[in-house]
Amino acid sequence: MDRDRDWEWDPTLFAGTAAHYSVGRMAYPPALADALRDALSLDGTGRLLDVGCGPGSLTLLLAPLYAAAVGVDPDPDMLVEARRAAGSLPVQWRRLRAEELPADLGRFRTVVFAQSFHWMDQPLVAERVRAMLDADGAWVHVSATTHRGVGIDDATLPHPQPPWEHIDQLVQDYLGPVRRAGRGSLPHGTRGGEDDVMRAAGYRGPQRLVVPRGEVLERTTDDVVAAVLSLSSSAAHLFADRFDDFVHDLRLLLGAGPFSERARDVAVAIWRP
Template sequence: MDPSLYAGSAAYYTRGRVAYPAALADALAAELDLDGSGRLLDVGCGPGSLTLLLAGHFEQAIGIDADAGMLAEAARAAVPNCRWLHLRAEQLPAGLGEFRLVTFAQSFHWLDRPRVAAKVRGMLEPGGACVHIHATTHQGIDEGAGPSYAAIADLVRAYLGPVRRAGQGTLPNGTLGGETEIYRAAGFTGPQRIRVPGRVVVREPDDIVASVFSLSSSAPHLFGDRLASFEADLRKLLGGRVFSERTHDVSVDVWRL
């Protein structure tokens, strides 16, 4: 885990990322018979986007993240049954005990995946489950009604270069895939796939700017002393418009013991 991956992004994350829909929590509650008992562990929780959505279905919800800024944002919600721990996933189990549900929401690809999958399997109580969320929340489907995400990507490349940035390094081939094999090698069975349909949302220029700065590939620190210039060019590109766009579907893989 490169600690600079999301340096400076935490303040933009909640506004820049479209919230997970309530239908996602409803679908998980129905599938897993969540009844307010047991404990939730959200690994790589960021500012608590998923943790806070699910917390009401558990006695206790714990979110862990390697970025202290993200945890500070999560703590602003002041939800009584939530705990936020500055902890790398590779440090698990860290004496945290057993959980009814462990979740990874847009975080698994940053981790030592075989190691973490094996660790969280050992932290599940009998009948527990691990849930992997596949989602794109920083931008909607480019259908012409929303901003031109291709143009935004071109602008980012003009400032940061042609190869995708990620903290102190680069990701020329994008993030890693192959999660199915990793979960099965760790001893999980499944997955069962749940799909939550996208919806139409309205987004203002401030939302789009925040979404760009919420990404590891365009985190504020990467622009150095050109940050203000980039933001000015981005806002010029957006033209002060308010956009209506459809979000991507959310896909959920449920893995069981």
């Protein structure tokens, strides 16, 4: 299989963002677990693998639907947060890049990627994961925006929405007009084309689901600051010695809060080997 020759792993992509996730990111809704349980006929058996699990946000939501769960991520700080959040839940955490799979992890009923596949060597990972799926297993791609809500005028909200356009402009004022990503940049945004990659790797599908949300969440100034610092495009290390100045200006921009946001729907694509 041809490889994506433009792809190169960058260990700084999410450096320093892990501690901000639990504060700044909106939790995945329980309805997502319900939708996957029904779509995949989950009955508490089989194994779950979450690739690029971050701090375990989705792993821990889905783990009760399986007999065992494994989360893998290359960032050690993410796994520290995942272990802390897991408490006594019997989830295995491994520091691994997706490209290092199968890594003797065995076979799985479900392998899930949530906001992570676009950071990987997609053809290689798709090929390797296909060999790790049970015969009736499924690859699940979860697409969600969890750091910010729906950006439309909504007079029914009890508080103002965070001024995301001004926040984005402040980030650009400090880091430049081209979106940053670790040691590189993303002038055209993150890669798409996942459907073509999956079909080329021999998968069938996808079955598409939308998990509607729409609930209104109240967010403090600290929540919004953490949301900004949880992003690869505005991770603390990108600001170098101007980080404190950036946070100071961001807090001045936000003021005292509070803010309201309406949560975004979650999109799911299910592929079969």
